[in-house]
Amino acid sequence: MPELPEMENYRRLLNQKIAGKTISQVQINREKSVNLNPTLFINSVTNQKVMTVNRRGKHLLFHLENGQVLLLHLMLGGWMYFGKEDDKPERTIQVRLSFGKHHVYFIGLRLGYLHLYNEQDVKKELSSLGPEPLEPQFTLQDFLKLLSDRRGKIKTKLLDQEFIAGIGNCYSDEICYHAGIKTKRSIEDIGEPERNQLYQSMKHVLLDALKHGGYMENPFFQGDNLTGGYNNLCLVYDREGENCNRCGGTIIKEMISSRKTYFCPNCQK
Template identity: 30%
Template structure:
């Protein structure tokens, strides 16, 4: 699933290419891929709208429209948003937007879990946790979020109500960089270790954004290009391979029903 760095990479690509463009035509190929919170027809409401801005909130791609409405996209497992000159052949195309000045935006999604949603206001984002790359997300803030929590730190990092945008890959990588065992009880971490985790999380996310994200499954950016951070993964997907730091074999365990990779020697 695309996580914060992948969604951020897509958002930056879209911001460059679709900001200010007006929609001339909307083709919904798969009705269940679309959600409309407003009275009226999705296709009709979106026609003649202009995309005022493209930004990210958690793993959502958020496109405020000229009318004040908002179009959001959540890619879930296999969703893609591709900007193209002409509509490409694609059996997984769910929605296609044609711009008035030519060019298309294609929402493609093999597994059909992703959603394109037209909504009136920011209600869709209710309950989302802190953005880890915002300045307000300080070590002290993270310590407050973890205080008293009995669950494993790995699961807390994945909880979108606590820290938004972090998924399995970056939770594993940040915990490795911080030397923290993924099953450790979140509320039991010392102040120093919380600070280490805070800086590891930000560093991993920023490095991944700089590399254009991680392509381990289906992820490509808005131009259809793969990211490069998969070559920088220290533990994720490396079960049985030697730890880059100490050469012990990387282990895989299941925590909160998610495959979790860690080094049993480096992470305590």
């Protein structure tokens, strides 16, 4: 599932490609991917200029000229592609937004969605999300305060979008590995020095992943050499049975809260 680095990468690329441009046509191939009657959705979005694309957690917000907002959550298996009809992926397209001869294709939205809201309603939809971990105002003291009264496994808490927005299965494992903390450690057993390191590791891993285009492999446009660049840089995620780059031990996979979890049992304490 796309997480903060993947969605921030998409946000930056979308602003380069479509910000300031007008949606000339809307095609809906799966009605469940939108929240309105398809005809009403199409009429509300067509001929609207995309003013900017913002991100909140794992969501993208397409702000339209009429004050409406397209709220996107790709969920598991969802991705996007920008291009012309002759270079689009040979995959099922759930929704297509057209900008003349170029289109944004929304692919794999079996669980994900593209919903249309006004500004007030979209704020309500996102009101439960926790702080953005890469915002400068989210300080170490803020992080320590959030952890102060929490219980349970650190992996589970990092996945909680009401705790911190944007971290999912991949980066929770990578953050814990970078910090040298086992993913199934209980929060109450993690001391302040390790909590400090966890905060620093969170910033480092997310920024590094964003720098390399996130871990999702599918390019966003023809000739895109950035998107997915972090996939081969993951140090534990999806590396079961491989050697740990830090200590040479063997990376293992376990299930925590029904999630696949990867870690090194030797150097994550």
